[in-house]
Amino acid sequence: MLKIIHPGVYSTIQDFGRYGYRSYGVPLSGAMDQYSSQFANLILGNDKNDAVLEMTMTGITAEFLAPTIIAVTGGLSPLLINDEPASYHHPLKICEGDRISFKKDRPKGCRAYLALKGGFDSEVKLESRSMFTPVTNAFKIDKGDILGYKPWSNEKININSKLKYNEELFQGDNLAVFPGPEFHLLNDTQRHMLQHKVFKVSSLNDRMAYQIKPRLKNCLQSILSAPVMPGTVQLTPDGNLVILMRDAQTTGGYPRIFQLTEESINKLAQKTVNHKVRFKIVFST
């Protein structure tokens, strides 16, 4: 069990996502940066759907009440185990009573993941542990929470410790996008602007959506409500660009001009306010 001493700014339990319920209006959810969360599971030999802890902007302080092996991935400030520096992206052996915390430095990215052997055993609702109210009771981790997991005291530290975390996936401002279903409605000026302008992440960025600025001059009208998914870029009537993220609603009424690649969703999930982004269109064959 993991006892939360300080929950950080915003920490949640996430897995691969809540598949199969979108027709009931239930968002997909799941870890924002699936590359990092799955890398953490992979290091530990976990299933890709095993639940991890997602931390946003600041890490947790917590005490392990049982032995396990952990992996921390993604990009927050330096990791500490019992106040000693420890490595991201490597399996770490944990004894009962060990304490995890993060240095009070500027975070490198926006999110980090804590995975442990076998995953967290939090509540399962609609076949997923990903926190999202009103599907799950809790919407975030709080101080004093005790998160369950199966103790693991096998001496052997395994197996996948030679895997290399690919930092390059997160470098640069470019987001690779496919044209969305309403891309063809944009005029030439808008298309040109969208591909050459440097945008910045606005302060409105969360698990549901990232807004970017500046606004675009828009002449497109709303559409009949139609399906959207994580990575869909909507253009609102007042010209706001909204990039939907993992907790996005399942349908929406704004023109869907782009669709981010999975890699670009992960990359954007590590960006925060004022970080630059640029759209690069890739055409599918």
Next chain:
Amino acid sequence: MNTNFSLKYFKFGTHAISIQWPEEISEVTLCDILQFKNKIETSYPNAAIECVQGFSELVIYYHLDTIDLKDEIEFLKIQYDKRSPNNMRDKAQLWEIPVCYDLEYGKDLEAFSKAKQLPIEEVIRLHTETTYTIYFTGFLPGFLYLGGLPPQLFKDRKQTPNLNISKGSVGIGGKQTGIYPQQSPGGWHIIGKTPVSFFNSQHHPPSVFKSGDRLRFKAVDKASYLELETTRSRRPQLIKYQE
């Protein structure tokens, strides 16, 4: 006989295909979407895909790691011609939703009635005398997109949305009416409230309403509302099977 629409197939990212009907809200389109969706769902192994509807669109999400969308589009085109012409009404159900139009719950009802120059009783009569069609669920877990609002009740959404609309609120926005299944911000004019619960993640499935079902609102007074709220009747009432 089936009308064959001229459908557009669009590769939506790397793992989804959007099938597009001519852009309109119509029961003929809905019926065709449901027939096609039925065929698609039985053509793939369980859990390999997920279908999500819009008013004039169906998106197929593929849960496989690698997929050739070009091949899938060809496959889907063949399935469209093989869809069965069953009437979607065969399995459709009619639901009755009790609504209290008391001004305490219908916070915008008075302003709405003034703006539309309709007496409050007339707003309620029009709202309850209509049988609505459930097009699909989206926006929030358990939020139903309903068609059939009488044109006399059309009213643009508020310029500034309310930050806190309580669960069960019944509203009108543009050409639509709907029920907020949970507390949420929203720009609709709130005319009443229902004690019925529209989404419960403990239930399987979490919502009983299906695309193509019908729904009616029934006016109840405040005493009945309060009683329903405290009793088992938070589950929606099925009135009858439609023929």
